[in-house]
Amino acid sequence: MAVAMDTRAFGFRKHRTYIDKISMTRSDWVSLIGIFVLAGVLIACNYMLPRTILQFFVQ
Numbered sequence: 001m002a003v004a005m006d007t008r009a010f011g012f013r014k015h016r017t018y019i020d021k022i023s024m025t026r027s028d029w030v031s032l033i034g035i036f037v038l039a040g041v042l043i044a045c046n047y048m049l050p051r052t053i054l055q056f057f058v059q
Contacts, residue, residue, distance in 0.1 A: 024032075
């Protein structure tokens with residue numbers, strides 16, 4: 001009985017709660033695309049930079 005009450009939150013609400021559908025907004029898409037572009041630029045810079053410059057920053 002205790003497990004059943006825990007799953008119903010001790011009768012806190014009389015009606016059941018449901019998951020709301022969430023959709024991507026314009027700002028979500030812009031942020032996602034920006035993250036992928038930034039990741040691509042960083043990966044491209046990693047391959048384009050000479051290793052001597054990278055070793056200078058690592059030391």
